[in-house]
Amino acid sequence: MRERVGNTSILLVEDSLPLATLYQQYLEAQGHQVVLAADGQQALQALESQRFHLVLLDLSLPDMHGFDVLRHIKQQAIDVSVVVVTANDSAEVAMDAVHLGAVDFLTKPIDASRLLVTVNNVLKQHHLADLLDSYQQRYERDGFEDLIGASPVMQGVYRVIESAASSRASIFITGESGTGKELCAEAIHRRSDRSDKPLITINCAAIPRDLMESEIFGHMKGAFTGAHAERDGAATLADGGTLFLDELCEMDLDLQSKLLRFIQSGTFQKVGSSVSQQVDIRFVCATNRDPLDEVRAGRFREDLYYRLHVIPLRLPPLRERGGDCLQIARKLLQDISAREGKAFEGFARDVEAIMQAYPWPGNVRELENVIMNMVVLGEGTEITQAMLPESLHRILPAAPPSASGPEPERAGSASGASFDRRQADSEIRPLWLEEKRIIERAIALCGGNLPKAAALLEVSASTLYRKRQAWEKSPVEDAPV
Ligand SMILES: Nc1ncnc2c1ncn2[C@@H]1O[C@H](COP(=O)(O)OP(=O)(O)OP(=O)(O)O)[C@@H](O)[C@H]1O
Numbered sequence: 001m002r003e004r005v006g007n008t009s010i011l012l013v014e015d016s017l018p019l020a021t022l023y024q025q026y027l028e029a030q031g032h033q034v035v036l037a038a039d040g041q042q043a044l045q046a047l048e049s050q051r052f053h054l055v056l057l058d059l060s061l062p063d064m065h066g067f068d069v070l071r072h073i074k075q076q077a078i079d080v081s082v083v084v085v086t087a088n089d090s091a092e093v094a095m096d097a098v099h100l101g102a103v104d105f106l107t108k109p110i111d112a113s114r115l116l117v118t119v120n121n122v123l124k125q126h127h128l129a130d131l132l133d134s135y136q137q138r139y140e141r142d143g144f145e146d147l148i149g150a151s152p153v154m155q156g157v158y159r160v161i162e163s164a165a166s167s168r169a170s171i172f173i174t175g176e177s178g179t180g181k182e183l184c185a186e187a188i189h190r191r192s193d194r195s196d197k198p199l200i201t202i203n204c205a206a207i208p209r210d211l212m213e214s215e216i217f218g219h220m221k222g223a224f225t226g227a228h229a230e231r232d233g234a235a236t237l238a239d240g241g242t243l244f245l246d247e248l249c250e251m252d253l254d255l256q257s258k259l260l261r262f263i264q265s266g267t268f269q270k271v272g273s274s275v276s277q278q279v280d281i282r283f284v285c286a287t288n289r290d291p292l293d294e295v296r297a298g299r300f301r302e303d304l305y306y307r308l309h310v311i312p313l314r315l316p317p318l319r320e321r322g323g324d325c326l327q328i329a330r331k332l333l334q335d336i337s338a339r340e341g342k343a344f345e346g347f348a349r350d351v352e353a354i355m356q357a358y359p360w361p362g363n364v365r366e367l368e369n370v371i372m373n374m375v376v377l378g379e380g381t382e383i384t385q386a387m388l389p390e391s392l393h394r395i396l397p398a399a400p401p402s403a404s405g406p407e408p409e410r411a412g413s414a415s416g417a418s419f420d421r422r423q424a425d426s427e428i429r430p431l432w433l434e435e436k437r438i439i440e441r442a443i444a445l446c447g448g449n450l451p452k453a454a455a456l457l458e459v460s461a462s463t464l465y466r467k468r469q470a471w472e473k474s475p476v477e478d479a480p481v
Pocket of ligand 1: 149181182183
């Protein structure tokens with residue numbers, strides 16, 4: 001990463017002391033820092049010991065040619081712009097200088113305003129390069145904490161985490177199962193100023209209802225059968241840190257009221273105690289359901305929803321993340337292969353194409369399981385199609401028509417393939433029409449239950465609603481969506 005322009009440093013390589021002093025004074029008067037080098041050796045030493053934005057390089061030096069300095073800069077890939085200065089106004093020298101990486105060329109005697117314009121242009125380029133660097137670092141990341149993926153949708157996720165992490169505001173993460181909600185909660189905690197305090201996770205779906213209150217708030221000795229000793233709950237353990245309530249929509253309604261009181265007051269009582277405890281906790285919660293649907297269905301308290309839904313964070317399903325799928329798959333293959341002592345280095349091309357096309361209803365968790373399965377059961381250096389589990393085979397293109405079918409009408413094509421035009425015309429329908437037919441058939445087969453049809457088609461219910469709305473809105477009965 002280059003330094004910022006605010007404090008620009010220039011290495012002036014000039015063997016004539018009066019000229020060097022003149023340029024130095026002029027540049028310093030403009031606010032630049034100038035270091036002088038009287039020959040090539042001094043210039044190389046200065047470049048080794050300090051970073052410069054710009055080198056003003058005289059080509060006739062007493063100990064070497066200025067091009068040697070230029071070559072050294074190029075060979076060592078030193079991140080500095082070079083403007084060549086020479087008494088020789090020849091196009092050939094200028095071409096050679098540019099060829100060796102110089103960004104501009106000045107002829108002696110240097111006109112003061114020309115010098116300033118050149119220097120400022122170079123520094124502006126540095127400034128733009130700085131901006132680009134920081135933009136790329138900020139907005140185009142291959143991953144964030146333990147989350148892998150460079151897709152634009154994940155860049156949005158990273159930005160929300162980065163901006164919200166340091167605040168105390170509650171974050172409400174939604175997303176299908178296996179999309180990485182727990183990884184997000186960990187990233188939020190790690191990026192917060194609470195990272196030296198604990199992150200405590202409670203999975204509201206995994207703990208039996210009658211134990212949940214004690215898991216969150218702790219209990220006193222003898223509070224209920226089996227409470228042999230006083231025990232701290234997640235609320236005490238997470239003091240100063242973060243409490244992650246996973247699968248929050250599964251929480252019992254009674255307990256939701258207690259949780260709401262706890263969030264509002266910051267105080268709670270252990271089960272079986274009348275003493276209130278005050279804690280400082282940041283809440284992050286997650287669900288793979290639509291929380292508003294749960295509110296409407298009366299399974300999730302509306303006041304709790306609004307209390308926690310301060311910063312919403314939606315994790316997109318893996319199928320919406322483009323190339324992330326392969327990026328994650330390659331990293332998982334590397335890690336799992338190393339862990340299992342296998343030699344796998346990559347996927348065959350056709351396997352990558354299948355993985356990219358498969359909708360991954362179980363998201364990254366399913367991808368992880370599939371790769372684990374292939375690594376454990378397979379051998380070799382490359383994952384081949386034969387190693388793919390059944391679920392992924394299903395998306396392979398259908399086998400070509402049998403040889404006993406009608407003789408096709410031959411037609412030339414760039415690929416040399418042939419096709420039966422009559423059969424093609426009668427059998428092939430527009431993709432969107434086929435899709436509509438399949439979706440409508442699925443909904444009908446499910447007795448009109450759209451979410452059920454969506455689950456069997458392995459798409460989200462909202463996708464089906466959207467498509468259906470678009471068909472209904474369309475003035476032409478069978479218009480594409
Ligand atoms: N972007 C990602 N990069 C790398 N690994 C990921 C990513 N997202 C998820 N994973 C991995 O996938 C698995 C599932 O992730 P996680 O448990 O965070 O998902 P989840 O959304 O909380 O699932 P659930 O709703 O079922 O609890 C984990 O092993 C996690 O490490």
